[in-house]
Amino acid sequence: MEAEARRAERDLEWSQLMRAAQAGDRQAYERLLREVTPIVRALARRRCVIREDVEEIVQETLLTVHRVRHTYDPGRPFLPWLSSIAVRRSIDALRRRRRIERHEMRADDLGTPGTAGSGPVRGGLESVPQADETFIEDAANTEAEGLRAAQELGQLLERLPARQREAIESLKLKEMSVAEAAAASGQSAGALKVNAHRALKTLRRLFQQRPSN
Amino acid sequence: MDTERLIGELVAGLEPVERLRSPAVRALQWLAVVAAVSLAVILGFANLEEFRHRAADPRVAAECIATALTGMAAILAAFELSVPGRPVRWAALPVPPLVAWLAASGLGCLRNGFGHGVGESSHCFVFIAAASVPLAVSLMWMLRRARPIAPLPVAALGALGAAATAAFVLEFFHPFDVTVIDLLLHLSAVAVVMVAVTWLRRPLLGVADPARGGPP
Helix, strand or coil: CHHHHHHHHHHHHHHHHHHHHHCCCHHHHHHHHHHHHHHHHHHHHHHCCCHHHHHHHHHHHHHHHHHCHHHCCCCCCHHHHHHHHHHHHHHHHHHHHHHHHHHHHHHHHCCCCCCCCCCCCCCCCCHHHHCCCCCCCHHHCCHHHHHHHHHHHHHHHHCCCHHHHHHHHHHHHCCCCHHHHHHHHCCCHHHHHHHHHHHHHHHHHHHHCCCCC | CCHHHHHHHHHHCCCCCCCCCCHHHHHHHHHHHHHHHHHHHHHHHCCHHHHHHHHCCHHHHHHHHHHHHHHHHHHHHHHHHCCCCCCHHHHHCCHHHHHHHHHHHHHHHHHHCCCCCCCCHHHHHHHHHHHHHHHHHHHHHHHHHHCCCCHHHHHHHHHHHHHHHHHHHHHHHCCCCCCHHHHHHHHHHHHHHHHHHHHCHHHHHCCCCHHHCCCC
8 A cells, every 4th residue: 555655656756757858857857767767677677588688678768758758648647658668669679689580590591601512691791701612621712812702891881771881880890789889870779780680681682693693 | 878878868858848639639639620621521512312311211320320430439549549658448449339330231231132233332432442541641640749659559540530431421422222242342441441551650650660770
């Protein structure tokens, strides 16, 4: 009973903070976002088993709260409004995760280098230059071939859409973490991951369309 | 970007916003405009004497009322669900009038039989599909102000509302009693509108898909 009263009191407080935020009160908004972040994180953890996705869900929920703050009606409880956004973003994260995994599985189905000989492409970018390897003897993969592969890769990267190129360069070539790459590029973590996977897909297609193939 | 930094950026970028009116008020605004336009079209072009004669049959009257209620209920539900935090059970609101509409039309089919080919009935399909376009577009334009976080039910309910409203207006231009073919064509038109609007929900509602890399 007491806990329920405390919850109701807290909800009322958040509702008032959101009303102030809608009027442009930055202090109220900052307090609100800081107070609700752990709640959103707990909701995301409950729905998402992959730890690295949790913070992404939290951030996307906060971004959505910001974007749809005009839809909040201060006459109604705040928590159901917030929870529905967090739940929706968790579902989106799961869908995104499934899409990515599906793409990875499809790419794996294409075969791995060295096993079939004729299956030049694997799931990752690192496999693209490897497609030129003969796998008969190491010496065949000379420095000159490596250089040529790098140049070719550079040309293929130039043909990617800007955001895909940015994602692949930061995540795969510069080996930045998703958070670092997101901060550097201004893309959300989710968008970066999807763009990186799209880039790999485009690269595979471009690679297979090369005249030598 | 870490969450702390994101909060800092969101706070720094905070601007006052105009609060969205309640979904019921917005639904009523849309319905009022559509009612005014529909009334003008009906008074201008429909054969009211013929309609009066048809509507004297309680089955036809019930069918008209149920169709109008389906449209109104679906539109109200679409507005409610466009805002976060509204219970999903709003989606069930149009179900009872929809069942009544189908039952009343089904009764007409029992009386009037299968019909004699598509013939004039094809006009019904074209009428519902064509009239639904401006209705659905204007409705989605109003709904997009809420930037729905779950666009699928909003678009599906909105499309049902638009198509049912078009079917209601059609009643005033429907000089013959409903047959199985009529009913099938009416339902096909409603289904086509629902599939098209649901398919185009993201551009119509102006929301990207975060699961495909769009902004949340």
